[in-house]
Amino acid sequence: MPDNSAPLLDVSGLVAGYGRKEVLHGVGLRVEAGEIVTLMGHNGAGKTTTIRAVLGAVRPRAGTVRIAGRDTTRRPVRRAVAAGAAMIPSERFVFPDLSVHDNLLLGAANAPSGSGTAQRLATVKELFPILGERWKQPAGSMSGGQQRMVSLGMALMARPRLLLLDEPSLGLAPSVVETIFGRLRSLADDEGLGILLLEQNVKQALKIADRAYAMRSGQVILEETAEQMRRRTDFWDLF
Numbered sequence: 001m002p003d004n005s006a007p008l009l010d011v012s013g014l015v016a017g018y019g020r021k022e023v024l025h026g027v028g029l030r031v032e033a034g035e036i037v038t039l040m041g042h043n044g045a046g047k048t049t050t051i052r053a054v055l056g057a058v059r060p061r062a063g064t065v066r067i068a069g070r071d072t073t074r075r076p077v078r079r080a081v082a083a084g085a086a087m088i089p090s091e092r093f094v095f096p097d098l099s100v101h102d103n104l105l106l107g108a109a110n111a112p113s114g115s116g117t118a119q120r121l122a123t124v125k126e127l128f129p130i131l132g133e134r135w136k137q138p139a140g141s142m143s144g145g146q147q148r149m150v151s152l153g154m155a156l157m158a159r160p161r162l163l164l165l166d167e168p169s170l171g172l173a174p175s176v177v178e179t180i181f182g183r184l185r186s187l188a189d190d191e192g193l194g195i196l197l198l199e200q201n202v203k204q205a206l207k208i209a210d211r212a213y214a215m216r217s218g219q220v221i222l223e224e225t226a227e228q229m230r231r232r233t234d235f236w237d238l239f
């Protein structure tokens with residue numbers, strides 16, 4: 001049974017890397033239900049490796065990963081998914097020749113059995129009305145921003161409790177970023193989704209986040225509320 005009082009994500013002492021190269025040197029972080037937490041840091045700081053290790057796509061050498069109270073450390077990726085995690089990678093991730101509708105249905109393949117697909121489709125349409133208007137269009141023919149909405153919709157079809165988002169604003173116009181970030185905030189507020197947001201677009205991320213971690217060279221160097229982080233004048237010296 002999932003433990004509803006446990007944080008949705010609880011990572012401690014995570015050590016991981018590639019081959020002989022150690023990239024994460026003891027990372028710890030936490031995401032509660034209904035919270036948007038941003039993980040900030042320059043290119044190469046280890047943000048993507050952190051979420052890969054959380055999912056089990058990179059095998060941690062030490063430390064623990066708990067998703068909704070379940071210990072998923074060094075377990076296959078499907079354990080993290082079964083515990084409620086979904087990841088949206090930074091590359092565009094849609095099946096270009098399939099319609100928007102079919103892409104979303106594929107996302108539903110990971111949903112727990114018995115959870116209403118029709119209802120989830122309606123929720124995604126409500127979140128992103130533009131997708132409803134283009135339901136039958138091949139996803140690959142849509143704009144970059146709309147394709148991001150499709151990938152987010154696909155992840156949501158699986159009814160995740162914890163979303164791991166890698167650079168959702170990458171290559172998108174500011175107005176589209178604002179729309180997508182606004183929807184993320186409502187998913188956290190209305191559905192209690194926990195969101196870990198990896199972003200280079202720090203200003204935008206801090207607008208919607210509750211808390212923030214700053215990462216440098218494979219370590220978390222600071223944890224603050226998003227408000228404290230927004231007020232910092234020495235922000236860029238942190239990294």
Ligand SMILES: Nc1ncnc2c1ncn2[C@@H]1O[C@H](COP(=O)(O)OP(=O)(O)OP(=O)(O)O)[C@@H](O)[C@H]1O
Binds near residue numbers: 018021050
């Ligand atoms: N598949 C891989 N094999 C070997 N080294 C890798 C691999 N992926 C990442 N690295 C290295 O791990 C370090 C951390 O990379 P990571 O992608 O986690 O950083 P990041 O903070 O997400 O930055 P970015 O935004 O550029 O992805 C970098 O030095 C990178 O070169």
